[in-house]
Amino acid sequence: MLNATVEDWFAKVVGTSFAEIHVTNRTAIPVVSLSIDFRQVSRLGEILSFALAVDRIGKTSVTLLINAESNDEVRLEARLTLVHISLEDYRPRIWSDEMKIAMAK
């Protein structure tokens, strides 16, 4: 669910889908750090709304904050850092200016 939120954000806000990132650009954005606080219990069948905010944009990384809520209660808070890498050598690559500007929106 967290990754679906990240994928949606890249496609709809950043303007570069995971397919473009991986297949066209031959890059990837693996997670290097992930922490989650589960604030309140969620039950099977409940609908959770996920919201994403940008915490920090680095040269090659981005740190995102994702909340999931239901019935006006925060159920979980996640903080994850992704690094933009090349699929040629699996080493970090700087974000394009276009992606950086879109991420800062």
Ligand SMILES: CC(C)(COP(=O)(O)OP(=O)(O)OC[C@H]1O[C@@H](n2cnc3c(N)ncnc32)[C@H](O)[C@@H]1OP(=O)(O)O)[C@@H](O)C(=O)NCCC(=O)NCCSC(=O)c1ccc(O)cc1
């Ligand atoms: C990503 C790496 C190539 C980075 O290599 P490093 O030697 O650390 O590079 P650098 O030291 O240059 O750091 C690069 C940047 O990452 C940042 N970084 C690196 N490590 C960290 C940690 N632990 N926390 C925060 N930031 C970090 C660092 O600050 C640099 O930021 P910038 O200033 O913005 O450039 C290497 O750490 C690596 O290969 N890690 C393994 C990544 C991995 O395999 N993750 C699991 C992937 S699975 C996954 O993401 C996924 C699976 C399935 C799904 O459905 C969805 C997602």
